Structure formats: structure tokens, C-alpha cells
Amino acid sequence: MAKKLYVGNLPYSVDDEALHQHFAQFGAVDSAKVIMDRETGRSKGFGFVEMADDTGADAAIEKANGIELSGRAINVSEARPQAPREGGPRRGGFGGGRGGGGGGGRGFGGPRGPRN
Known part of the structure; x- marks a missing residue:
């Protein structure tokens, strides 16, 4: 059995x-796979x-x-x-749902006082 x-x-x-x-020196090898990083295409250093x-x-x-390889x-x-x-x-992105803020509580649009 493999x-x-x-x-x-x-x-x-x-x-x-x-x-x-x-590994062929130790017996018959069915498969050998080095694991690669998806983004960089480089080996991850194991397989x-x-x-x-x-x-x-x-x-x-x-x-x-x-032994050394x-x-x-x-x-x-x-x-x-x-x-x-x-x-x-899994969800990608940056998390968080709320974006941009409105400027509340600054007194815009309310009654104006007298101008001098």
C-alpha cells in the first residue's frame, strides 16, 4: 500500500x-510534489x-x-x-462593512443666527 x-x-x-x-533510491515513487506559493510561484520549502x-x-x-539535499x-x-x-x-477583502462617514452634528442646514 502506498x-x-x-x-x-x-x-x-x-x-x-x-x-x-x-527518493527513487529508496524504492518506487508514485508521485513527488513540491508545494508552491500561489502568488509568487516560488517553492514554500516543503513537499x-x-x-x-x-x-x-x-x-x-x-x-x-x-541528510543534505x-x-x-x-x-x-x-x-x-x-x-x-x-x-x-473564507472571505477576502479588508473586512469591515461601513465605509465613508457623513459629517453629522456640525450644524449644517440649521437656522442661522444674525449676521453682523
């Missing part, structure tokens, strides 16, 4: 292919590797955790299921 691994502290230069190649079987996954955790010591562990998100749908 096992998904979390790989943290990845160098920003590592892409999906490099991640796949690195996931799905190993084809438990033997390869266990070997990868044991042998790859703490392109100059950085990577963290490898079994991926935890994503926790369900709290709350309702």
Missing part, C-alpha cells in the same frame, strides 16, 4: 523531478512524496531524514492527514 511522506526544509531550487529522483509501498517509505524515513538538511516523516478547516467559507 504511503505518503512529508519532506520539509527543502531548498528552494528543488522541483518535483529532483524530489522524485532523490510530499508518495512511495509505492511501506518498505520504500520506511527506508526513506530512516535514511533520508536529516542541495545544501540543506531535509526533514522526512510520514505525512499526517490534513485536518478539516474550521469555520465557514
Whole structure:
């Protein structure tokens, strides 16, 4: 059965292919994905590797955790299921509903006093 691994502290230069190649030495890799920032398109410094079987996954955790990949010591562990998100749908924007203010209480439009 396939096992998904979390790989943290990845160098920003590592892409999906490099991640796949690195983990192939431990067993058959079903998929390798470096997580990218949606806005900048840059790596977020972590990713996931799905190993084809438990033997390869266990070997990868044991042998790859703490070793250097392109100059950085990577963290490898079994991926935890994503926790369900709290709350309702996300809302964008700046929050707040009330905009602009009227100038109340300044005496405009009321009776005028005598002009001297």
C-alpha cells in the first residue's frame, strides 16, 4: 500500500523531478510534489512524496531524514492527514462593512443666527 511522506526544509531550487529522483533510491515513487506559493510561484520549502509501498517509505524515513539535499538538511516523516478547516467559507477583502462617514452634528442646514 502506498504511503505518503512529508519532506520539509527543502531548498528552494528543488522541483518535483529532483524530489522524485532523490527518493527513487529508496524504492518506487508514485508521485513527488513540491508545494508552491500561489502568488509568487516560488517553492514554500516543503513537499510530499508518495512511495509505492511501506518498505520504500520506511527506508526513506530512516535514511533520508536529516541528510543534505542541495545544501540543506531535509526533514522526512510520514505525512499526517490534513485536518478539516474550521469555520465557514473564507472571505477576502479588508473586512469591515461601513465605509465613508457623513459629517453629522456640525450644524449644517440649521437656522442661522444674525449676521453682523
